[in-house]
Amino acid sequence: MKYYDKLIFELSRPGRKGYSLPKNRFDRNALAALPAGLKRGEAAELPEVSELDVVRHYTNLSSKNFGVDTGFYPLGSCTMKYNPKIDEEVAAHPGFLTLHPLQYSGSVQGALELYYNLQKMLSELAGLEEFTLNPYAGAHGELTGLMVMKAYHQRRGDLKRTKVIVPNSAHGTNPASAMVAGLQVVEVKSKPNGSIDVEDLKPLLDDTVAGIMMTNPNTLGMFETEILEIARLVHEAGGLLYYDGANLNPLLGKVRPGDMGFDIMHINLHKTFATPHGGGGPGSGPVGVREGLESLLPNPKVVKREDGSFELVCEEGAFGNVSSFLGNYAVMMKAYAYILSLGKENIRLVGPMATLNANYIKENLKDDYLLPIQGVCKHEFVFDGLKDKSTGVTTLNVAKRLLDYGFHAPTIYFPLLFHESMMIEPTETESKETLDEFIEVMHKVAHEARETPELVLDAPVTTLVRKLDETTAAKNPILTYRALLAQQDGND
Ligand SMILES: *Cc1c(COP(=O)(O)O)cnc(C)c1O
Numbered sequence: 001m002k003y004y005d006k007l008i009f010e011l012s013r014p015g016r017k018g019y020s021l022p023k024n025r026f027d028r029n030a031l032a033a034l035p036a037g038l039k040r041g042e043a044a045e046l047p048e049v050s051e052l053d054v055v056r057h058y059t060n061l062s063s064k065n066f067g068v069d070t071g072f073y074p075l076g077s078c079t080m081k082y083n084p085k086i087d088e089e090v091a092a093h094p095g096f097l098t099l100h101p102l103q104y105s106g107s108v109q110g111a112l113e114l115y116y117n118l119q120k121m122l123s124e125l126a127g128l129e130e131f132t133l134n135p136y137a138g139a140h141g142e143l144t145g146l147m148v149m150k151a152y153h154q155r156r157g158d159l160k161r162t163k164v165i166v167p168n169s170a171h172g173t174n175p176a177s178a179m180v181a182g183l184q185v186v187e188v189k190s191k192p193n194g195s196i197d198v199e200d201l202k203p204l205l206d207d208t209v210a211g212i213m214m215t216n217p218n219t220l221g222m223f224e225t226e227i228l229e230i231a232r233l234v235h236e237a238g239g240l241l242y243y244d245g246a247n248l249n250p251l252l253g254k255v256r257p258g259d260m261g262f263d264i265m266h267i268n269l270h271k272t273f274a275t276p277h278g279g280g281g282p283g284s285g286p287v288g289v290r291e292g293l294e295s296l297l298p299n300p301k302v303v304k305r306e307d308g309s310f311e312l313v314c315e316e317g318a319f320g321n322v323s324s325f326l327g328n329y330a331v332m333m334k335a336y337a338y339i340l341s342l343g344k345e346n347i348r349l350v351g352p353m354a355t356l357n358a359n360y361i362k363e364n365l366k367d368d369y370l371l372p373i374q375g376v377c378k379h380e381f382v383f384d385g386l387k388d389k390s391t392g393v394t395t396l397n398v399a400k401r402l403l404d405y406g407f408h409a410p411t412i413y414f415p416l417l418f419h420e421s422m423m424i425e426p427t428e429t430e431s432k433e434t435l436d437e438f439i440e441v442m443h444k445v446a447h448e449a450r451e452t453p454e455l456v457l458d459a460p461v462t463t464l465v466r467k468l469d470e471t472t473a474a475k476n477p478i479l480t481y482r483a484l485l486a487q488q489d490g491n492d
Pocket of ligand 1: 077078137138139140171173215244246247268283285
């Protein structure tokens with residue numbers, strides 16, 4: 001291990017400093033006036049390090065990370081695509097950066113116009129009437145959308161509708177959001193190809209159903225061809241259709257959820273519309289609704305007056321608020337810049353290119369990896385591990401071996417429909433050369449699994465830390481240096 005790879009506390013030496021403050025910076029009288037309960041009894045235990053130590057430590061640390069800017073990141077169901085740097089530049093525009101949320105509408109017309117226009121662009125792309133950009137993330141958008149659904153039924157006095165139908169292949173946030181919204185989750189079975197079993201759906205559709213949550217293409221990357229029939233059945237039963245549009249890549253410019261019959265949806269700006277994600281935020285999960293539901297969308301709202309000016313308003317029809325002010329504004333600026341830089345002509349290519357790239361990898365690897373669902377996929381697909389099951393090499397082993405070759409692993413063991421799931425989504429932003437290199441490495445790993453399986457079973461060998469004990473890490477997390485010391489004491 002390199003010296004600067006040590007923990008920052010291990011670099012600490014008593015008395016070493018990384019700062020110098022002017023003397024008498026603080027007013028002693030003001031310090032004395034602090035209530036006793038708020039004063040520190042003893043100095044904080046902070047690492048004592050020089051500025052150079054800090055710079056080297058964190059610069060080295062940052063280079064250990066893997067991101068979409070360092071290599072191919074084929075993470076299914078999570079759209080890790082290239083985030084153009086121009087979007088970051090736009091989001092850092094000082095005219096927007098220094099705004100305060102409590103400024104009166106007249107002084108922030110540009111910011112409100114951007115919000116309004118982005119909302120309109122998303123409406124056009126989704127085939128829906130109106131969007132709120134206030135929710136902070138995909139799951140937050142789901143909760144918001146479900147609260148719209150609930151409010152819709154309650155306003156009509158239809159209080160029996162408390163159930164939401166969710167396919168068993170759905171993203172985990174779907175049933176979780178339904179529970180948080182106070183709705184009851186009813187599972188509908190998927191057919192072997194991952195699409196909803198319409199025969200299983202029919203008997204579930206009674207007058208207690210608030211709606212159904214689904215996504216199309218489904219979690220296995222296959223287009224739900226019976227969507228119009230499903231929409232007809234759910235609407236006939238008095239329910240609404242919710243679309244999980246976290247990953248809208250495959251549809252962009254080709255198909256609109258509104259045209260398929262969906263009433264409410266969310267989009268992840270941080271997956272589909274170019275905001276870096278994966279580190280926990282910031283995100284943005286705008287929610288769109290069809291005509292007739294827009295008054296229910298949460299406050300505050302941005303409206304355009306007849307004279308062309310914009311205003312921030314709170315309307316009585318809304319079911320409430322879901323965020324402070326207008327949500328994660330910087331993320332909206334990135335999405336706005338992204339949509340404008342692609343333009344109407346090029347945004348049409350996103351879906352077809354994402355689909356082409358996924359099918360290219362799938363077809364080139366299906367001799368070595370088990371493809372449970374044949375046929376043309378959309379932006380992603382699932383392998384059920386290696387085709388040759390006699391080697392003892394699992395999906396986890398393959399994923400770890402990919403790290404040695406400089407690729408991020410695909411999503412593994414999700415969806416739960418197969419034992420050895422490996423979900424691959426290349427996205428539309430990768431070149432053919434990158435895809436070819438990935439295919440070559442995947443073949444190489446399959447070859448190793450047959451000829452020299454220990455190489456794959458022992459992986460990763462080139463990363464800073466080897467195979468991690470994920471169970472212990474989750475059950476007994478050590479999150480502070482003090483906890484680490486206590487554990488080491490315990491072991492001595
Ligand atoms: C990522 C994702 C979500 C959740 O989005 P967050 O922003 O992480 O809350 C929901 N549904 C699907 C299909 C997703 O891929």
